Structures are given as C-alpha cells and as structure tokens.
Amino acid sequence: MLTVEHITGGYDAAKPIVQDVSFTVKKGGILGILGPNGSGKSTLLKVISGILPSTNGQVLIAEQNIKTFSPKAFARKIAVLPQLHAHAFSHTVRETVTLGRYPHQNSWFSTWSEQDEEAVQKAMQQTGVDCYEHTNLEFLSGGEQQRTFVAQALAQQADILLLDEPTNHLDIAHQRQLLDMIRLEAVQNGLTVVSVFHDMNLASLYCDQLLLMEKGRVRAIGEPHEVLKEQQIFEVYNTRVSSYPHPELPKPQVTLMPSVSESHAPYVVTKEQFKIRDEFVELRTDFPLKAVSSAVHNAGFGWFQSFVNRAVDLNYMCEDAHEELKRYLEKHDFMPSNTVAMMTAVAVEHVVIREFSSSIGSIIVAVTAGVGNAVDVSRAHERVSAPYIGTINTWVIINGKLTDESFMQAMITATEAKTKAMHSEEIMDPISNTIATGTSTDSLLIASTQSGTFMEYAGPITDIGKLIGRGVFETTVIALQDYKRAKGWI
Amino acid sequence: MRKTFLGYIIAIVILIVSIWLGVSIGSVKVSISTLWNTAADPTATNILWKIRMPRVVLAGLVGASLAIAGAAFQGLLKNPLADPYTLGVSSGASVGAVVTLFFGISTPILGIYTLPTFSMIGALLAMMGVMAFARLVDRTLKMETLILTGIIVSSFLGSVISLMIALTGEELRQIIGWLMGSVSMRGWPYVKMVWPFVLIGSFLLWLNRRELNAMLFGEERAKYLGVDVKKSKIMILTGGSMLTGAAVAVSGTIGFVGLVVPHMTRLVFGADHRHLLPLSFLNGASLLIICDLVARTIIAPTELPIGVITAFIGAPVFSYIFFRQRRTKGA
The missing domain is CATH 3.60.70 (L-amino peptidase D-ALA esterase/amidase)
Incomplete structure (x- = not known):
C-alpha cells in the first residue's frame, strides 16, 4: 500500500511545483495521474520517489516513511520507470535488465543466484524482449528500449511500480500488451502501480482510480467516471471533449471535439x-x-x-x-x-x-x-x-x-x-x-x-x-x- | 560469458608478451632467460633488474592507472571523450606535483608518498573545479561542454606550471623532462612510491563497477535502481584522482591512454564495467609498455617522450569518437 499525505515539493523549495497532494493506492491497485502539460505529473512522481525534495508531507509504504529506507531497501520496495532518454554508451538488453537485480545484491561480491536469473528471464519474457537478449540497446527502436526498461523495473520485484508515461514510443499493440501485463501483475501478484498518462482513454481502461492534476494541485480523484467528466476536462485542459461508453467495458472514454469546422450552408436531403x-x-x-x-x-x-x-x-x-x-x-x-x-x-x-x-x-x-x-x-x-x-x-x-x-x-x-x-x-x-x-x-x-x-x-x-x-x-x-x-x- | 573469458586470456597474453619485449629489446639485447638464469652475465642481469624491469613495471602501472581511471570517468560522466588528460585532471595532478617539488615539501608522515599524495589532491581539486564550472555552464553536462572546460582548466594550470618553472631557474630542465611524460630512469623507488595508490584507486573503482553500469543510464535511473549515487560518485572521483595522481607523479602527463584503451575494450567487449574496468587495466598496462618500447627504440639512441607516441595514436582515436558521437546524435 502506498500512501501520500499532503506532499509538497519540487525543484525549488521556495516555489514548490507540487502542492498538497494526497492519495492512497491499496495493494494491487492502479492509480493513473492525468493533467495538462506542466501540471506537475512527472514532478509529483519524482517527489514521491525522492529524487526531488519534499518540503512538506510524507510518503508511506505500508505505513513506513520512505525517508527511513536505505537506497537499496527503497529500490526493493519501489521500482520507477522514468521517461526514456538517449545514452552515450549502451548495454545489451540482458545487461540492462540484469541491473534491475542491483538492489538485491551484495555490494562486495557478485553473487548471481538462481532467483536473480529467474527474475531476469521472467521480466524479459513478460515484456517480450527476450528475443533481443544479446542485442545492444542502441540498435533497438524506442518502443523496444522502453520495454527493456520496463523489464528492468519488473526484475527489481518491488511491491510498488511508478511509471512515467510508460506507453510513449509504443504502438497500440504494444501499449495493450504492456498495460495488460502490468494490470495482470497488479491483479494476480498484488503489484501496486502509480502511472502518469497522457492518454485519458488508456488511463480510464487500465486504472482503478484516476487523479487529475491542475497547476500542481489535485483537481479530482476517484474512479474514472468521476474524473473524466466533460465539464471538468474542459475546465482543466480548456478543450471540449465528449465522453462515451466503452463498447465492452464499464469505463468512460472521451473524444476530442475539434474547434475548427468548415462553414457551409445547411445540408439538405430531398x-x-x-x-x-x-x-x-x-x-x-x-x-x-x-x-x-x-x-x-x-x-x-x-x-x-x-x-x-x-x-x-x-x-x-x-x-x-x-x-x-x-x-x-x-x-x-x-x-x-x-x-x-x-x-x-x-x-x-x-x-x-x-x-x-x-x-x-x-x-x-x-x-x-x-x-x-x-x-x-x-x-x-x-x-x-x-x-x-x-x-x-x-x-x-x-x-x-x-x-x-x-x-x-x-x-x-x-x-x-x-x-x-x-x-x-x-x-x-x-x-x-x-x-x-x-x-x-x-x-x-x-x-x-x-x-x-x-x-x-x-x-x-x-x-x-x-x-x-x-x-x-x-x-x-x-x-x-x-x-x-x-x-x-x- | 565465453567472450569475456577469452578477453581476459588475450589481455593477459598480450601483457606477458609486452613485458617480454619491453625487457629484452634495447641497445643491449637481453635474453628473457636472464630472469631466472643465475649463471647469466652479471651485466645483463643488472640491465634487466635495475634498468629495464622497473621501467616496464612503471610503464605498466601508469598505463593501467590511466586506462582504468579513463574508463571510470567515462562511465560516471556518460562521456566517451572523458579521460584524465582531456578533463584537465592530469594538469591538476601536475600542479600538485610541481608545487611539491617547487617548495620542496616533505612530510614525515607521508614519507615517500608525499609526491603522489599531493598529485592526487591536485587531481581531485582540478576534477571538482572542472565539474563545477561545466555544471554552471550547462546543467546537463554535455560532452562538448565538459571537454571545453577541461581545455580551459588545462591551459590555466599549464601557465601556472610554466610560471613556477620560470621561477625555479636551475631545476628547470628536470621538471620539463618530467612534464613531457616519461618513465625513463625512474627505477624501483618510483614503483614503490606509486603501487599502493594504484592498488587502492583501482580497488575503489572496481567496488563501483555495478554502480557505474547503473549510472550509464543517468543518475536518476541509478537512484531508482538503489544506487547510493552520492557515495559512489565520491568513491569514483577519489579513486580516479588517486590513479591519475599516482601516474602523473611518476611519469608526468601522458595523454590519451585513458581514452584509447577503454574505447577499444568497449568496442570488443561491451560497456559492462564488471569487465571493462579490469580489461582496461590490463590493456592499458600493455599499451604503455609497448609505447615506451617504441619511444626509446624508434630513433635510438635518442629517446622520444612517451607522450608523443600516445598522442600520435590518441588524437586520431579522439577525433574518430567525436565524429561518431556527433554523427549518431545528429541523425
């Protein structure tokens, strides 16, 4: 269980970007964070994961403050998938995923246990990157790299997974595959997930709860149908949307209403x-x-x-x-x-x-x-x-x-x-x-x-x-x- | 796994061959058997044990230090062009060494380790100066920014050294010869002086081999993987400075070894620091032993400074890496 209580923080302590955000995700739950560009979604994730300082509030994992964890103990509790960046040197897929086992290893001697190997193999299979095992990352497409890093995060075998726009660079087949897999991990193995999304419809489909951010604060939190309301979206994004039901699932979907329309005489059928x-x-x-x-x-x-x-x-x-x-x-x-x-x-x-x-x-x-x-x-x-x-x-x-x-x-x-x-x-x-x-x-x-x-x-x-x-x-x-x-x- | 195992075998074989060549070739031919043949010609034994062997060992230690430090700096800064020389760390170490010689500093506690210790402090200060200034210029620490800063710091420290040399007068010649980079006429005392630094420095870096792997993906991702980034950074910078300080203290500034060796090793065996660090160490030793051999034989009886040979190989490699990095990023 992840509890965030009145967290405030950001790059500059004098001008915190994230202000007074609170939420709780129970074990096995998926929370999606939505909001316009610059509303503080990624910053919130960084404050929760301790990369950026918090000036107020606290983050608790199973009622224990995260500030009491050592870096390795923290990494055994929370795995984070940041946004994809380019790198000067590259590892092979296997080496990259193997790094996910870092928090489980002794720093003096490299002891590669069977459990480590199993976790790495499973993570590679789940994300479908096992076929590129010995390929260098630089030769892979953005989507394949992203999946490799997801595998790395999974190999950490943490209780909580924080994701920053995990479906960037992925086509819809891989979006579905990735989110299906994360959803399954949540439902079957009790993985707790917090993910930033750009796409409201994906967020609605895969999350139990949505958190809508506006200017660093929580604008709305609740089940998808409570958050994806036409009027609310219009007020936060300043964009007209229309919401409609998903054909198979009880989840709302929204669609854009373009504001450009060609003017024409009224159409008439005779x-x-x-x-x-x-x-x-x-x-x-x-x-x-x-x-x-x-x-x-x-x-x-x-x-x-x-x-x-x-x-x-x-x-x-x-x-x-x-x-x-x-x-x-x-x-x-x-x-x-x-x-x-x-x-x-x-x-x-x-x-x-x-x-x-x-x-x-x-x-x-x-x-x-x-x-x-x-x-x-x-x-x-x-x-x-x-x-x-x-x-x-x-x-x-x-x-x-x-x-x-x-x-x-x-x-x-x-x-x-x-x-x-x-x-x-x-x-x-x-x-x-x-x-x-x-x-x-x-x-x-x-x-x-x-x-x-x-x-x-x-x-x-x-x-x-x-x-x-x-x-x-x-x-x-x-x-x-x-x-x-x-x-x-x- | 087999490939890296093979890598170690090849590196060790090359090192042994280099040592053999380094010991036996020269103005007087000395058979390698002199090493164990007690009945050998005493002149040959003397040349081998008193002149050639310490020179080869010293070249090996210096090469190994610079190469492993280069590999670690490159990983830490995610910058393929970083090495003690291009970052200006060597210049810092030089200033430390020249200051020690200039003021005739000797501390009873440090004893023979005074010179490498001051060198190391100079290296550490230069490194921190370069990083702080580069970060001021551009927070993302771009490849070019860092190298430019290294050049600025190098030039500045170079002028500081020139000033001190100008002020010393008579000792001038000795310091200039040392500055050009050479492992000649050093003997066993120098080996004794640096080996603890080489050992401890390399060990510090080796302890952070997996942390370096994680940091290739950026400090943020490394933190998420559970790396104590601050602690690792301090260890790597200290270890790297220690190695650079040790190398510079005994041989002056020898450029590009820390650039060429890790680059070649990475090309063949990949960027995994668990193997990159030890392999760079071995290959760096071999390279410098060979370079020293070439430096003293190519226009014998005149001896070239070893830095000339390394720069001759290093500068084209530097250009090539720069070209490749720009091309792949620009695309």
Missing part, C-alpha cells in the same frame, strides 16, 4: 435523391448522415453516406447474411464501411417515399411494407413457429440537428406511428386473431443531416415529433394499402 434500382432502393448523400438503425449491415449509431434497402426473394436463405450482403454492396459499388443496408421481401417498386415539412424543416419517410408475418406483440408469447419473411422497413431522414436523446425519441415516435397505421389498416395477426402491431422482423432507420435546426427532443408533441408521427403514419398506410392491392385483398 426526396429526389432516392433512387429506385432493379433490386434495391438507395439513397446517396454528398455528406455523411448521423444514423441509428436496426439494419442488417452497420446497425447501431454511426455516420454513413449510403443507405440501401435491398429486395430479396421470398426464399432467400443464407448461412451468413451479413457476409453475403457485404459482398452484394461491394458488387454494386457501395463502400461497406460507409453504408447502412436492410433487406426486405417486398419488390422495390412498392416502396413509398414521401416528404413532409413544417416551419422547423423537413423530413423524408420511405417505407416498404410486407405483412405476411404480422404479429401482435402483446400476444407473441403464444407463438411457437419460426418467423418467415415479411417485413416493414421504415426510414426517416431528418433535415436537422438531433441529440442522442432525440434520436431515441424519434425511434419511439416512428414505431408508435407504424403501429397506429397497422391498427388503422386492420392488419391481423393470423394466429392470435387480433390486430397486429408490426411484423416479426421490422427494421427502422433514423438519420439526420446534423445541420440546420437544433432539435433537442423528438417526442410526439415536439415539432419534429409531430412531423415524424404524421409522416410515418401516412406513408405506412399508403404502403399497406399498396400491399393489400398487390395481394388482391382489396
């Missing part, structure tokens, strides 16, 4: 931009739209420039529909990474595309409706059969700027409008014999130009909600009637 081809309906735009969808290809949130609704045969069966659809898109000159694509059993000529506008702007709604598989969602639990094809695909393209909240509300509003259309057209669930609410495989796409009118909310009684509700309802009704005509029901 009905005329939709093209009906032999096998699909497409919309291509000159600029990316922000979209959220339940499409087959590129579902979820993203920015896209092409949108495809592909008609497939009723008997379309494919082991891997995703892969097949991707190849289909490539064949038809779409960039798969820039395209959202859905599939339907309805022939393309039955697509209904309508534009709706009010004082706040306009939206375009495109619907293909097949209700051969209509389902009453409230009675679906009674079904046992596998679904067969028959889908309502709904696209809502909005000329306006939406928040995440309004994207979600737009999805609800559009779905409610679709259900109302089913109701008004009296489409039945053939099994429960009640009015259906949709089909078993409906898809929805909400896309917006993110320019023009700002729409914070999109619930049913907001201006945009009214357009969506009316637009989706009317368009779906037309599409359903068309379907009925095609089936000869009316």
Whole structure:
C-alpha cells in the first residue's frame, strides 16, 4: 500500500511545483495521474520517489516513511520507470535488465543466484524482449528500449511500480500488451502501480482510480467516471471533449471535439435523391448522415453516406447474411464501411417515399411494407413457429440537428406511428386473431443531416415529433394499402 | 560469458608478451632467460633488474592507472571523450606535483608518498573545479561542454606550471623532462612510491563497477535502481584522482591512454564495467609498455617522450569518437 499525505515539493523549495497532494493506492491497485502539460505529473512522481525534495508531507509504504529506507531497501520496495532518454554508451538488453537485480545484491561480491536469473528471464519474457537478449540497446527502436526498461523495473520485484508515461514510443499493440501485463501483475501478484498518462482513454481502461492534476494541485480523484467528466476536462485542459461508453467495458472514454469546422450552408436531403434500382432502393448523400438503425449491415449509431434497402426473394436463405450482403454492396459499388443496408421481401417498386415539412424543416419517410408475418406483440408469447419473411422497413431522414436523446425519441415516435397505421389498416395477426402491431422482423432507420435546426427532443408533441408521427403514419398506410392491392385483398 | 573469458586470456597474453619485449629489446639485447638464469652475465642481469624491469613495471602501472581511471570517468560522466588528460585532471595532478617539488615539501608522515599524495589532491581539486564550472555552464553536462572546460582548466594550470618553472631557474630542465611524460630512469623507488595508490584507486573503482553500469543510464535511473549515487560518485572521483595522481607523479602527463584503451575494450567487449574496468587495466598496462618500447627504440639512441607516441595514436582515436558521437546524435 502506498500512501501520500499532503506532499509538497519540487525543484525549488521556495516555489514548490507540487502542492498538497494526497492519495492512497491499496495493494494491487492502479492509480493513473492525468493533467495538462506542466501540471506537475512527472514532478509529483519524482517527489514521491525522492529524487526531488519534499518540503512538506510524507510518503508511506505500508505505513513506513520512505525517508527511513536505505537506497537499496527503497529500490526493493519501489521500482520507477522514468521517461526514456538517449545514452552515450549502451548495454545489451540482458545487461540492462540484469541491473534491475542491483538492489538485491551484495555490494562486495557478485553473487548471481538462481532467483536473480529467474527474475531476469521472467521480466524479459513478460515484456517480450527476450528475443533481443544479446542485442545492444542502441540498435533497438524506442518502443523496444522502453520495454527493456520496463523489464528492468519488473526484475527489481518491488511491491510498488511508478511509471512515467510508460506507453510513449509504443504502438497500440504494444501499449495493450504492456498495460495488460502490468494490470495482470497488479491483479494476480498484488503489484501496486502509480502511472502518469497522457492518454485519458488508456488511463480510464487500465486504472482503478484516476487523479487529475491542475497547476500542481489535485483537481479530482476517484474512479474514472468521476474524473473524466466533460465539464471538468474542459475546465482543466480548456478543450471540449465528449465522453462515451466503452463498447465492452464499464469505463468512460472521451473524444476530442475539434474547434475548427468548415462553414457551409445547411445540408439538405430531398426526396429526389432516392433512387429506385432493379433490386434495391438507395439513397446517396454528398455528406455523411448521423444514423441509428436496426439494419442488417452497420446497425447501431454511426455516420454513413449510403443507405440501401435491398429486395430479396421470398426464399432467400443464407448461412451468413451479413457476409453475403457485404459482398452484394461491394458488387454494386457501395463502400461497406460507409453504408447502412436492410433487406426486405417486398419488390422495390412498392416502396413509398414521401416528404413532409413544417416551419422547423423537413423530413423524408420511405417505407416498404410486407405483412405476411404480422404479429401482435402483446400476444407473441403464444407463438411457437419460426418467423418467415415479411417485413416493414421504415426510414426517416431528418433535415436537422438531433441529440442522442432525440434520436431515441424519434425511434419511439416512428414505431408508435407504424403501429397506429397497422391498427388503422386492420392488419391481423393470423394466429392470435387480433390486430397486429408490426411484423416479426421490422427494421427502422433514423438519420439526420446534423445541420440546420437544433432539435433537442423528438417526442410526439415536439415539432419534429409531430412531423415524424404524421409522416410515418401516412406513408405506412399508403404502403399497406399498396400491399393489400398487390395481394388482391382489396 | 565465453567472450569475456577469452578477453581476459588475450589481455593477459598480450601483457606477458609486452613485458617480454619491453625487457629484452634495447641497445643491449637481453635474453628473457636472464630472469631466472643465475649463471647469466652479471651485466645483463643488472640491465634487466635495475634498468629495464622497473621501467616496464612503471610503464605498466601508469598505463593501467590511466586506462582504468579513463574508463571510470567515462562511465560516471556518460562521456566517451572523458579521460584524465582531456578533463584537465592530469594538469591538476601536475600542479600538485610541481608545487611539491617547487617548495620542496616533505612530510614525515607521508614519507615517500608525499609526491603522489599531493598529485592526487591536485587531481581531485582540478576534477571538482572542472565539474563545477561545466555544471554552471550547462546543467546537463554535455560532452562538448565538459571537454571545453577541461581545455580551459588545462591551459590555466599549464601557465601556472610554466610560471613556477620560470621561477625555479636551475631545476628547470628536470621538471620539463618530467612534464613531457616519461618513465625513463625512474627505477624501483618510483614503483614503490606509486603501487599502493594504484592498488587502492583501482580497488575503489572496481567496488563501483555495478554502480557505474547503473549510472550509464543517468543518475536518476541509478537512484531508482538503489544506487547510493552520492557515495559512489565520491568513491569514483577519489579513486580516479588517486590513479591519475599516482601516474602523473611518476611519469608526468601522458595523454590519451585513458581514452584509447577503454574505447577499444568497449568496442570488443561491451560497456559492462564488471569487465571493462579490469580489461582496461590490463590493456592499458600493455599499451604503455609497448609505447615506451617504441619511444626509446624508434630513433635510438635518442629517446622520444612517451607522450608523443600516445598522442600520435590518441588524437586520431579522439577525433574518430567525436565524429561518431556527433554523427549518431545528429541523425
């Protein structure tokens, strides 16, 4: 356990850079230190490790003041990885790592024990530098040198590891490898880690606690989500960021919001931009739209420039529909990474595309409706059969700027409008014999130009909600009637 | 491991061959067998034991001292161009020695060790002066800064020595001959005078072999590795000054040995001080014995100062190291 109590210090005792910093890292914990350039991150590390003098406060290892340790005893407790520097002479990798055993050795006679050898071998393997064992450091890349010094620090077998930007000079694969390894050492062997980071996202991913420094003082300390707050980051770094969740881990990530933006007239999508081809309906735009969808290809949130609704045969069966659809898109000159694509059993000529506008702007709604598989969602639990094809695909393209909240509300509003259309057209669930609410495989796409009118909310009684509700309802009704005509029901 | 073992074997063989050559070659040819042949010609025995042998041993001790001191200074300062001569430490030792001779200082406690002791003090003061001034100029102690400071201090101390020589008048010749650097006509008393300094100085450096390895990565990293940097520094500076003082006291200033030997040794066996220090010691001894042999035979019967030969080899090596360092850093 490492405890830092009210530490103050720096290069000049009269003007201490680090002021009144306190924190505790328990055994096996990882603390990340963040802060702008010149906020005293590296200086704090140097004051903790005793390289720079402290004028106030104390550093305790397992409740013992570090000033009571001899240099060697200190090095057995704390290993430090400073920033990488160039050197006039160079050792081989092995010689460098071997130096990590210095604090464990008697100063008079070199006794190289089996334990020393084991520690050196293990450290080299963990950092993946064992293959360069007999190479001189000067012939290695910056990243390989950095890993060698990490191995040196590990060979010290100290309880506490202090790192100053350990991932400098490393590519992402080695960043991950190095931090994974340190994390594992912490979790499995109880290594206590304090590390300075430049990259907030890496720090968030690998640290239990973050400490945000500002002008030598602690601005915030706590779990990543308590520290990486948009407003706080803005105040400390004077840079706008947006925070979003990591796709797999409960850790916040932040991304920069560039302050340069090209000025342009608001982007507008019109009905005329939709093209009906032999096998699909497409919309291509000159600029990316922000979209959220339940499409087959590129579902979820993203920015896209092409949108495809592909008609497939009723008997379309494919082991891997995703892969097949991707190849289909490539064949038809779409960039798969820039395209959202859905599939339907309805022939393309039955697509209904309508534009709706009010004082706040306009939206375009495109619907293909097949209700051969209509389902009453409230009675679906009674079904046992596998679904067969028959889908309502709904696209809502909005000329306006939406928040995440309004994207979600737009999805609800559009779905409610679709259900109302089913109701008004009296489409039945053939099994429960009640009015259906949709089909078993409906898809929805909400896309917006993110320019023009700002729409914070999109619930049913907001201006945009009214357009969506009316637009989706009317368009779906037309599409359903068309379907009925095609089936000869009316 | 095998490579360094081989290094020791080769160094020892070269040293033995150098001693053999140094002892047997000269105006009078003396067979090496005279060493153990009690029935040998008494003149030959005399030449061997009274003239050649002490000269070879002294050259060996001086060469070894300068080389191991150079290796240690280079490691401590992380500067491949550092050696007792380029740092101005030799000049400091010279001043110490000249002062002793000039004022005729003799202390009963130190006895025959007075001269090397004062030399050593001179060396230590010069070293501290150079480091303090260089640090004032540039805190990172860049290679060039340190060497420039060494030149400044050397020139200044050189003028101090010239002044003292000018004031001595009659003893002038003796001191000038000594200043040029020579191991001739010294005899066993000089060997007796310096060997304890060589032994203790080398031992001090050898004790810090691993600390020197750590300090190659900078004092900060060495501290993190558990090195008591302050203590090691004092030991290394004292040991280095002791060796330089001893060498200068008996042979005057001989340049570049401390530069050439560690550099060559490092090229072949790497920068690990555990082997660099002893190997430099052995190779330094061999080099100076050979240089002395060349100095006294190349234009026989005239003898060249040994410093001429070492500078002849040393200056090009110095230029080469400087060139290489600048090139790799500039790239």
